[in-house]
Amino acid sequence: MIKAGIIGSTGYAGQELVRLLLQHKEVSIEWYGSRSYIDKKYAEVYGNMFQLVDQTCLDDNMEELAEKVDVIFTATPQGLCASLVNDKILSKVKIIDLSADFRIKDVKIYEEWYGIEHKSPQYIEEAVYGLCEINREDIKGARLIANPGCYTTCSILTIYPLAKEGLIQMESLIVDAKSGVSGAGRGTKVGNLYCEVNESIKAYGISTHRHTPEIEEQLSYASGKEVIINFTPHLVPMNRGILATAYATLQKKVSYEEVKSIYDKYYKEEYFVRVLDKDAMPETRWVKGSNFVDINFKIDTRTNRIVMLGALDNVVKGAAGQAVQNMNILFGLPENTGLQLVPMFP
Numbered sequence: 143m144i145k146a147g148i149i150g151s152t153g154y155a156g157q158e159l160v161r162l163l164l165q166h167k168e169v170s171i172e173w174y175g176s177r178s179y180i181d182k183k184y185a186e187v188y189g190n191m192f193q194l195v196d197q198t199c200l201d202d203n204m205e206e207l208a209e210k211v212d213v214i215f216t217a218t219p220q221g222l223c224a225s226l227v228n229d230k231i232l233s234k235v236k237i238i239d240l241s242a243d244f245r246i247k248d249v250k251i252y253e254e255w256y257g258i259e260h261k262s263p264q265y266i267e268e269a270v271y272g273l274c275e276i277n278r279e280d281i282k283g284a285r286l287i288a289n290p291g292c293y294t295t296c297s298i299l300t301i302y303p304l305a306k307e308g309l310i311q312m313e314s315l316i317v318d319a320k321s322g323v324s325g326a327g328r329g330t331k332v333g334n335l336y337c338e339v340n341e342s343i344k345a346y347g348i349s350t351h352r353h354t355p356e357i358e359e360q361l362s363y364a365s366g367k368e369v370i371i372n373f374t375p376h377l378v379p380m381n382r383g384i385l386a387t388a389y390a391t392l393q394k395k396v397s398y399e400e401v402k403s404i405y406d407k408y409y410k411e412e413y414f415v416r417v418l419d420k421d422a423m424p425e426t427r428w429v430k431g432s433n434f435v436d437i438n439f440k441i442d443t444r445t446n447r448i449v450m451l452g453a454l455d456n457v458v459k460g461a462a463g464q465a466v467q468n469m470n471i472l473f474g475l476p477e478n479t480g481l482q483l484v485p486m487f488p
């Protein structure tokens with residue numbers, strides 16, 4: 143059995159990790175970490191865990207935890223993992239960080255976009271960006287995984303094949319994405335209260351959202367060019383889900399079949415990426431509760447542009463599901479172990 147500890151188990155991403163790991167036949171959760179609920183029964187924090195989880199929440203002590211478990215998930219705010227990790231810990235245990243601390247290779251860019259000082263830049267280089275479908279081989283031997291963000295996983299997987307194959311003009315790329323409110327976490331914020339969100343939709347973080355450099359960096363690796371994008375996230379009144387719509391000018395005239403064959407080249411063998419049939423467009427409701435990313439595209443011959451769409455569940459493939467997928471790769475398990483989740487509807 144793989145022994146797992148979760149720092150930040152009481153947040154939305156942490157709760158989803160608990161839900162997934164409880165159903166994972168190779169894992170036992172040894173540590174339910176928390177800051178605000180220490181000594182409280184986990185099932186009192188999350189009623190869905192009643193009679194399923196008997197443990198109480200524990201103080202987050204990464205050094206102590208590293209002695210007890212094989213893998214630590216950090217589902218905590220930006221900066222926390224970087225402030226805790228050290229050589230001793232990394233020599234004993236695998237770390238899968240769901241925050242952005244180790245996602246961006248240039249520490250100056252991280253500090254600029256996140257507005258905080260990076261507390262352990264010495265580990266940025268060795269951390270592997272855990273976008274499983276793209277970086278599988280590097281993930282296998284890693285000690286520290288930077289689990290990608292929710293908007294970023296959706297945007298990058300949607301665009302990646304066409305960026306890699308040089309089919310689109312990268313300087314023309316625009317990503318417009320919508321997220322459910324769970325993406326903002328469980329902490330109370332006025333902007334996320336029911337009356338503020340219900341019956342409304344708004345853009346936020348326009349041209350300043352912290353996921354912009356993460357998407358740019360990964361698409362730069364893919365295309366071999368420095369990519370700069372317009373990225374506009376939106377908040378929509380639903381619990382879960384991200385829909386990313388990306389627009390780009392085509393390098394040349396292409397047919398539906400040519401583009402489809404490129405997506406198939408990258409994703410036909412990928413269990414979690416579903417390239418939909420012609421004219422069936424991704425919808426958040428068809429991936430909810432699952433680790434799937436649904437992708438499709440439409441060529442607009444009138445404008446010589448292509449519209450690429452992707453949908454995923456932000457707390458599953460956008461966070462906890464991808465973290466478990468990374469764990470499976472790290473421990474040599476089939477990637478979909480514990481993740482064969484049928485999407486829930488309605």
Ligand SMILES: NC(=O)C1=CN([C@@H]2O[C@H](COP(=O)(O)OP(=O)(O)OC[C@H]3O[C@@H](n4cnc5c(N)ncnc54)[C@H](OP(=O)(O)O)[C@@H]3O)[C@@H](O)[C@H]2O)C=CC1
Nearest residue numbers: 150152153154155176177178217218241292325327328461
């Ligand atoms: N929600 C989402 O869809 C996604 C989230 N993520 C990332 O996952 C991480 C967690 O996000 P999310 O679950 O939404 O956030 P939440 O606000 O819901 O949860 C935060 C968690 O971190 C704990 N925590 C907060 N501050 C500290 C601290 N100083 N020391 C120890 N623990 C602390 C909280 O503990 P307590 O409850 O006890 O106060 C809670 O368990 C973030 O980095 C986020 O960017 C990534 C992709 C998607």
Ligand SMILES: CC(=O)N[C@@H](CCC(=O)OP(=O)(O)O)C(=O)O
Nearest residue numbers: 241242291292293321322325326
């Ligand atoms: C709706 C909402 O607020 N979403 C969050 C992104 C989700 C998240 O937690 O960010 P990471 O994926 O980088 O970890 C935001 O815009 O900051």
